[in-house]
Amino acid sequence: MIPHISNARIDVYLIKTATDAQSASSHIPATCPTIALKVEGALDRRAGGVDVVQIAVPAASKKAKPVVFLFDYAGAASDAHRPSLTKSLQSILDQCDVVVHDGRADTDALLHQLGVHLHPVYETQTLFAEWHALTKTAIAVQAAVDAQAAPAKYHLSDAQQVKLFAAMQWISTPTRTRPGLNIILLACGLPENPLKKQFHDLVSKAVTGPNDRKTYWQLHPNAVELAECAACDVDQLVPAANAMVERIGELSKWLVRARSWLHVAERLQNKTWSLGQNLPKYxxxxxxxxDDSKLVWRFALSEDGESEVASTGSDEQVAEFAERTKAEVDQLFSLLPENVCAVVAAEFPDAESELNEVILDLGRRPLLRFFGTSKPAAELTQLPPVTMEDLEAIFEGRKWSSDRRGGIDGMLHRISWISDRDDNVVGLTIRVGRACPPGYGVGQMLQDLVASGKSILILGKPGSGKTHTLRDLCARLSEAGNNVMVVDTSNEVGGPGNIPHFSLHRARRMQVKRRDRQFEVLLEAVQNHTPDVVVIDEISDAREVEAARSVVTRIQDDVVTLAGDPVSSTGGDEKAKAMGGRKTVTQRAADATFTTVVELLSRTEVRVFHDVNRTVDDLLTFPKRVPWVERRWLPDPSGAPKGFFWVALEPFDEVQADLVV
Known part of the structure; x- marks a missing residue:
């Protein structure tokens, strides 16, 4: 008689002997095409690491219960019985399709420890990722179908949307590709493993030691609960796989039908731009x-290319910018050693537009860095190492700020230097500065933000175009009649010298003599010159943040921000009950200094957080709410104006959210 555990949910049989194994094989009906499998133990390639192999046979009817066989290698009657367990296990797997959950380690352990070959047909995490991806697409297509007033037969009914979409709405990680078992079961409307959380940490700790590890049955004194936990890990896998396959099929079939209608009906669609309506998700x-700088949108049509909307800036202005920028780049190249200039001209014909930095380090060969990540840095191996004479030819006679930055008067290039212990130059970073032609760059996608009087923080990695974007916004705001004052931290916005670069148009500029006293210059700008808009190139310490807070209340607009620091506060029992048992909660100490954050993802793409306070609150609340943010990008990789741009409303996924918190 096989040892047997039964409860309201499942029947569990422990397989410890050759007789048990043979009986288990005979209990699996020939009409059962699919089973589920999981392995407990040290899932690596060491001998004797497999403790338990769970095989689940789904319920034969709605009134029946699933049956789970636990092939107990750790508790086998003797070593002589284990080969019989393995033989019966392989026989079962050969006659059925198999469902696994995150089965990579299971498959590897079975093969290398037991010699059992497993070819799973369905992997639940893969199915879940496919379902989630289709859900995102379907939500977007459904929005397009709704907006274009398609016939009812092309719409998903409310019941279908609940079945296909609702399961994804509560998941806090909308882009997760490896969800846990209980998340998948909950999404499919199936019973979870109630013991999973209790035993998860125990199982994780058991496999860490190479020689003194605990077997599965040594993790807890209650062997019945351990057996039930192992069984509940597999008893719902087949129903879950079936449910996800059904949803994937239903979504795929509907998507083909809906997309076909949208494609055929495009020419009949209304091309009216929507104003004041919420953007569709995904x-x-x-x-x-x-004309009032309000964002308007419409679903894209396949024939859309150049829009009827005129771009900012005349052809003459763009040509003038291009000519003057070329002259400035040529003058910067003239500072470089002659052999470097010759190689750049011969081998990098696009350097004028694509080169970002030239690195000259003593005793090393010159290095070129380009915009973006698609083009790797290029070491000029055909040239000799940089000499002290090469460095001093550029360094000597030039004015340097307290943060070791310099440039060329009237131009936007930046030259930074590295010193040895005796303050001798041993390295130079020469960054190529370029003016943004009128209407070009990501600034054309931020018109609604700057026109609304919102305070903006621009974030981005080095070289992502932060200063480039600031310069463009200064020009746009000043041309619109605003009194714009630039607090130029390192003379990068307006260039070295007393006359600001021509690309700032009518914007005024205050230079910062000492970096550690920038906050005083910021306050002086507001007190003495009554600007409508203050633009700050860099903001870094608490004094500058406090100065920015003071400035915000006195001006129309500001183009920098910093969010309030989170703090911990303690609530009472009633609040703890509402917070899932937690009494300590992280919250904002104060309102955000400014209202909007623009993250530069590339030279043609940004992410916009419209309400910093709400975004932070969403991240700090319990349970956590995933904020929705706008991603905007230009249709032309060069950043040239087309009269329109792309916008998508997307969730800010948990990995990014945790980084922000």
């Missing part, structure tokens, strides 16, 4: 600004 749409 669906990329065309956007532009109306």
């Amino acid at each position: 669906a990329p749409v065309h956007a532009r600004f109306d």
